[in-house]
Amino acid sequence: MTDQRTVAPDSSAERVALWRAMHVRVDPPPHVLQDEIGLRLAAPDDGWRRRPDMDEHATSRSRASIVARARFIEDLVVERSAHGVGQYVILGAGLDTFAQRRPEIASGLRVFEIDQPAPQAWKQRRLIELGFGIPEWLRLVPVDFEAGWSWWERLATAGFDAGRPAVVASTGVSVYLTGDAVLATLRHVAALAPGSTLAMTFMLPVESVEPDERPLRHASEEGARAAGTPFVSFYAPSEMLALAREAGFKKARLVSAVDLAHRYFTGRTDGLRPSSSEELLVATT
16 A cells, blocks of 8 residues: 555656656766756656657757756856855755765755655655765755645744755746745745855746747646646746746846856757647846
8 A cells, every 4th residue: 555645746747857868868968967866766668758748859948947047047156056056945956966976066055845744744754764964954845735835834833943054946946836826935935045056947827938838838837737747827927027026136137048048058959849738937126
Protein backbone atom coordinates (compact mmCIF):
# COMPACT_ATOMS: atom_id res chain seq x y z
CA MET A 1 0.00 0.00 0.00
CA THR A 2 1.37 3.44 -0.95
CA ASP A 3 2.26 5.73 1.94
CA GLN A 4 0.15 8.81 1.22
CA ARG A 5 2.55 10.90 3.29
CA THR A 6 5.25 10.42 0.63
CA VAL A 7 3.39 10.78 -2.66
CA ALA A 8 5.55 11.39 -5.75
CA PRO A 9 5.48 14.90 -7.29
CA ASP A 10 2.68 15.66 -9.73
CA SER A 11 2.94 15.09 -13.46
CA SER A 12 4.04 18.64 -14.24
CA ALA A 13 7.00 18.46 -11.82
CA GLU A 14 8.03 15.11 -13.26
CA ARG A 15 7.68 16.41 -16.81
CA VAL A 16 10.01 19.32 -16.06
CA ALA A 17 12.64 16.93 -14.69
CA LEU A 18 12.36 14.62 -17.70
CA TRP A 19 12.54 17.47 -20.21
CA ARG A 20 15.75 18.64 -18.54
CA ALA A 21 17.18 15.16 -19.01
CA MET A 22 15.87 15.02 -22.59
CA HIS A 23 17.83 18.17 -23.38
CA VAL A 24 21.05 16.37 -22.48
CA ARG A 25 20.08 13.19 -24.30
CA VAL A 26 18.59 14.41 -27.58
CA ASP A 27 19.81 17.97 -28.17
CA PRO A 28 23.37 18.43 -29.43
CA PRO A 29 25.87 20.35 -27.30
CA PRO A 30 26.48 22.90 -26.04
CA HIS A 31 23.80 22.16 -23.45
CA VAL A 32 22.14 25.10 -21.76
CA LEU A 33 21.76 23.04 -18.58
CA GLN A 34 23.07 19.60 -17.71
CA ASP A 35 20.66 17.88 -15.37
CA GLU A 36 19.99 14.15 -15.24
CA ILE A 37 19.69 14.02 -11.46
CA GLY A 38 15.98 14.87 -11.72
CA LEU A 39 15.61 11.84 -13.98
CA ARG A 40 17.28 9.68 -11.33
CA LEU A 41 14.94 11.07 -8.68
CA ALA A 42 11.83 10.47 -10.79
CA ALA A 43 12.95 6.97 -11.88
CA PRO A 44 10.30 6.66 -14.63
CA ASP A 45 9.49 3.47 -16.49
CA ASP A 46 11.96 2.36 -19.15
CA GLY A 47 9.67 3.61 -21.92
CA TRP A 48 9.45 7.18 -20.66
CA ARG A 49 11.01 8.66 -23.79
CA ARG A 50 8.17 7.21 -25.88
CA ARG A 51 5.53 9.14 -23.96
CA PRO A 52 3.62 11.70 -26.09
CA ASP A 53 4.74 14.54 -23.81
CA MET A 54 8.36 13.54 -24.41
CA ASP A 55 8.17 13.76 -28.20
CA GLU A 56 11.52 15.37 -28.93
CA HIS A 57 10.22 17.37 -31.90
CA ALA A 58 6.72 18.41 -30.82
CA THR A 59 7.84 19.58 -27.38
CA SER A 60 11.25 21.02 -28.29
CA ARG A 61 10.33 24.65 -27.55
CA SER A 62 8.81 23.75 -24.19
CA ARG A 63 11.95 21.77 -23.37
CA ALA A 64 14.10 24.72 -24.38
CA SER A 65 12.09 27.04 -22.13
CA ILE A 66 12.50 24.74 -19.16
CA VAL A 67 16.29 24.58 -19.41
CA ALA A 68 16.64 28.27 -20.31
CA ARG A 69 14.67 29.55 -17.34
CA ALA A 70 16.53 27.21 -14.99
CA ARG A 71 19.90 28.33 -16.35
CA PHE A 72 18.91 32.00 -16.12
CA ILE A 73 17.92 31.67 -12.47
CA GLU A 74 21.04 29.70 -11.60
CA ASP A 75 23.18 32.37 -13.26
CA LEU A 76 21.28 34.97 -11.21
CA VAL A 77 21.86 33.05 -7.97
CA VAL A 78 25.58 32.72 -8.71
CA GLU A 79 25.84 36.44 -9.52
CA ARG A 80 23.92 37.55 -6.42
CA SER A 81 25.82 35.18 -4.12
CA ALA A 82 29.05 36.76 -5.35
CA HIS A 83 27.64 40.05 -4.02
CA GLY A 84 26.94 38.64 -0.57
CA VAL A 85 23.37 37.35 -0.89
CA GLY A 86 23.27 34.23 1.27
CA GLN A 87 19.68 32.92 1.00
CA TYR A 88 17.93 31.22 -1.91
CA VAL A 89 14.23 30.33 -1.78
CA ILE A 90 12.59 28.05 -4.36
CA LEU A 91 8.79 28.25 -4.38
CA GLY A 92 7.16 25.07 -5.71
CA ALA A 93 10.54 23.32 -5.82
CA GLY A 94 9.32 20.03 -7.29
CA LEU A 95 12.31 18.05 -8.55
CA ASP A 96 14.70 21.00 -8.59
CA THR A 97 18.29 19.76 -8.33
CA PHE A 98 20.35 22.93 -7.88
CA ALA A 99 21.54 21.79 -4.45
CA GLN A 100 22.75 18.45 -5.80
CA ARG A 101 24.27 19.72 -9.08
CA ARG A 102 25.90 22.91 -7.81
CA PRO A 103 27.07 22.14 -4.25
CA GLU A 104 30.07 24.44 -4.70
CA ILE A 105 27.60 27.35 -4.85
CA ALA A 106 24.70 25.98 -2.81
CA SER A 107 26.84 25.06 0.21
CA GLY A 108 27.73 28.72 0.63
CA LEU A 109 24.05 29.62 0.84
CA ARG A 110 21.06 28.63 2.89
CA VAL A 111 18.72 27.02 0.35
CA PHE A 112 15.01 26.74 1.14
CA GLU A 113 12.84 24.46 -1.00
CA ILE A 114 9.10 25.03 -0.51
CA ASP A 115 6.62 22.41 -1.67
CA GLN A 116 3.58 20.39 -0.62
CA PRO A 117 4.32 18.04 2.33
CA ALA A 118 3.73 14.67 0.64
CA PRO A 119 5.83 15.11 -2.52
CA GLN A 120 8.51 16.84 -0.48
CA ALA A 121 8.71 13.89 1.92
CA TRP A 122 8.98 11.64 -1.14
CA LYS A 123 11.82 13.76 -2.52
CA GLN A 124 13.64 13.69 0.80
CA ARG A 125 13.44 9.90 0.84
CA ARG A 126 14.73 9.67 -2.74
CA LEU A 127 17.64 12.03 -2.04
CA ILE A 128 18.68 9.85 0.86
CA GLU A 129 18.26 6.66 -1.19
CA LEU A 130 20.45 8.05 -3.96
CA GLY A 131 23.16 9.06 -1.51
CA PHE A 132 22.78 12.83 -1.73
CA GLY A 133 21.37 13.22 1.76
CA ILE A 134 20.03 16.48 3.18
CA PRO A 135 22.93 18.77 4.11
CA GLU A 136 22.50 21.30 6.89
CA TRP A 137 22.35 24.21 4.47
CA LEU A 138 19.41 22.70 2.54
CA ARG A 139 16.05 23.30 4.22
CA LEU A 140 13.01 21.43 2.91
CA VAL A 141 9.99 23.48 3.93
CA PRO A 142 6.64 21.66 3.69
CA VAL A 143 3.65 23.91 3.09
CA ASP A 144 0.11 22.60 2.63
CA PHE A 145 -1.28 25.34 0.41
CA GLU A 146 -4.65 23.60 0.09
CA ALA A 147 -5.06 23.72 3.89
CA GLY A 148 -4.31 27.44 3.90
CA TRP A 149 -0.83 27.22 5.42
CA SER A 150 1.30 30.34 5.03
CA TRP A 151 4.54 29.68 3.14
CA TRP A 152 5.81 32.95 4.57
CA GLU A 153 5.38 31.78 8.18
CA ARG A 154 6.79 28.31 7.45
CA LEU A 155 9.83 29.86 5.82
CA ALA A 156 10.58 31.90 8.95
CA THR A 157 10.20 28.80 11.11
CA ALA A 158 12.74 27.01 8.91
CA GLY A 159 15.38 29.63 9.68
CA PHE A 160 14.90 32.20 6.94
CA ASP A 161 16.11 35.65 7.97
CA ALA A 162 13.81 38.31 6.52
CA GLY A 163 16.35 40.94 7.50
CA ARG A 164 18.94 39.61 5.06
CA PRO A 165 18.65 39.73 1.26
CA ALA A 166 17.63 36.67 -0.70
CA VAL A 167 16.94 35.38 -4.19
CA VAL A 168 13.43 33.99 -4.53
CA ALA A 169 12.58 31.84 -7.57
CA SER A 170 9.12 30.83 -8.70
CA THR A 171 8.96 28.96 -12.01
CA GLY A 172 5.89 27.33 -13.48
CA VAL A 173 3.80 28.30 -10.45
CA SER A 174 1.97 31.58 -11.10
CA VAL A 175 -0.20 30.08 -13.85
CA TYR A 176 -1.88 27.86 -11.24
CA LEU A 177 -2.56 30.71 -8.78
CA THR A 178 -5.36 33.22 -8.61
CA GLY A 179 -4.56 36.85 -9.28
CA ASP A 180 -4.90 37.63 -5.56
CA ALA A 181 -2.43 34.87 -4.68
CA VAL A 182 0.08 36.11 -7.27
CA LEU A 183 -0.14 39.66 -5.90
CA ALA A 184 0.21 38.40 -2.33
CA THR A 185 3.38 36.52 -3.29
CA LEU A 186 4.79 39.63 -4.95
CA ARG A 187 4.05 41.73 -1.87
CA HIS A 188 5.72 39.24 0.48
CA VAL A 189 8.91 39.21 -1.58
CA ALA A 190 8.85 42.99 -2.11
CA ALA A 191 8.92 43.37 1.68
CA LEU A 192 12.23 41.49 1.98
CA ALA A 193 15.52 43.18 2.82
CA PRO A 194 16.98 45.61 0.27
CA GLY A 195 18.99 43.78 -2.35
CA SER A 196 16.56 40.86 -2.60
CA THR A 197 15.55 39.61 -6.04
CA LEU A 198 12.49 37.75 -7.32
CA ALA A 199 12.63 35.74 -10.55
CA MET A 200 9.14 34.53 -11.48
CA THR A 201 7.78 33.04 -14.68
CA PHE A 202 4.34 33.96 -15.94
CA MET A 203 2.20 32.66 -18.79
CA LEU A 204 1.15 34.99 -21.58
CA PRO A 205 -2.43 35.09 -22.91
CA VAL A 206 -2.81 32.65 -25.80
CA GLU A 207 -3.33 35.48 -28.32
CA SER A 208 0.24 36.64 -27.54
CA VAL A 209 1.69 33.22 -28.35
CA GLU A 210 3.21 32.64 -31.79
CA PRO A 211 0.55 31.05 -34.05
CA ASP A 212 2.48 27.84 -34.70
CA GLU A 213 2.69 27.23 -30.96
CA ARG A 214 -0.97 27.72 -30.15
CA PRO A 215 -2.12 24.13 -30.79
CA LEU A 216 0.42 22.83 -28.25
CA ARG A 217 -0.59 25.57 -25.83
CA HIS A 218 -4.26 24.57 -26.12
CA ALA A 219 -3.30 20.92 -25.61
CA SER A 220 -1.30 21.85 -22.51
CA GLU A 221 -4.26 23.73 -21.06
CA GLU A 222 -6.59 20.82 -21.74
CA GLY A 223 -4.14 18.39 -20.16
CA ALA A 224 -3.76 20.54 -17.07
CA ARG A 225 -7.53 20.84 -16.73
CA ALA A 226 -7.99 17.08 -17.07
CA ALA A 227 -5.32 16.51 -14.39
CA GLY A 228 -7.23 18.73 -11.96
CA THR A 229 -4.63 21.52 -12.05
CA PRO A 230 -6.08 24.01 -14.52
CA PHE A 231 -4.21 27.08 -15.72
CA VAL A 232 -5.73 30.06 -13.92
CA SER A 233 -3.68 33.23 -14.44
CA PHE A 234 -2.27 34.81 -17.59
CA TYR A 235 -0.57 38.19 -17.86
CA ALA A 236 0.49 40.54 -20.59
CA PRO A 237 4.03 41.82 -19.93
CA SER A 238 2.77 45.32 -19.14
CA GLU A 239 0.31 43.88 -16.61
CA MET A 240 3.05 41.95 -14.81
CA LEU A 241 5.27 45.03 -14.60
CA ALA A 242 2.35 47.01 -13.20
CA LEU A 243 1.74 44.32 -10.55
CA ALA A 244 5.40 44.42 -9.52
CA ARG A 245 5.21 48.18 -9.08
CA GLU A 246 1.96 47.87 -7.15
CA ALA A 247 3.55 45.26 -4.87
CA GLY A 248 6.32 47.68 -3.96
CA PHE A 249 9.42 46.51 -5.83
CA LYS A 250 12.09 49.15 -6.37
CA LYS A 251 12.97 47.91 -9.85
CA ALA A 252 11.40 45.42 -12.26
CA ARG A 253 12.27 44.16 -15.71
CA LEU A 254 11.14 41.43 -18.05
CA VAL A 255 13.12 38.65 -19.69
CA SER A 256 11.35 37.40 -22.81
CA ALA A 257 11.76 34.21 -24.80
CA VAL A 258 13.67 36.30 -27.35
CA ASP A 259 16.04 37.48 -24.62
CA LEU A 260 16.65 33.90 -23.47
CA ALA A 261 17.20 32.76 -27.04
CA HIS A 262 19.79 35.47 -27.58
CA ARG A 263 21.52 34.67 -24.30
CA TYR A 264 21.63 30.87 -24.46
CA PHE A 265 20.83 29.68 -27.99
CA THR A 266 22.75 32.01 -30.30
CA GLY A 267 24.80 30.12 -32.85
CA ARG A 268 22.89 26.84 -32.58
CA THR A 269 22.29 25.06 -35.86
CA ASP A 270 19.45 22.80 -34.68
CA GLY A 271 16.81 25.56 -34.43
CA LEU A 272 16.24 24.96 -30.71
CA ARG A 273 14.67 28.01 -29.06
CA PRO A 274 12.37 28.76 -26.11
CA SER A 275 8.59 28.88 -26.27
CA SER A 276 6.87 32.22 -26.78
CA SER A 277 4.26 31.20 -24.18
CA GLU A 278 6.18 32.31 -21.10
CA GLU A 279 8.26 35.22 -19.82
CA LEU A 280 10.20 36.04 -16.66
CA LEU A 281 9.73 38.88 -14.22
CA VAL A 282 12.93 39.92 -12.44
CA ALA A 283 12.21 42.36 -9.62
CA THR A 284 14.43 43.79 -6.90
CA THR A 285 13.78 45.40 -3.55
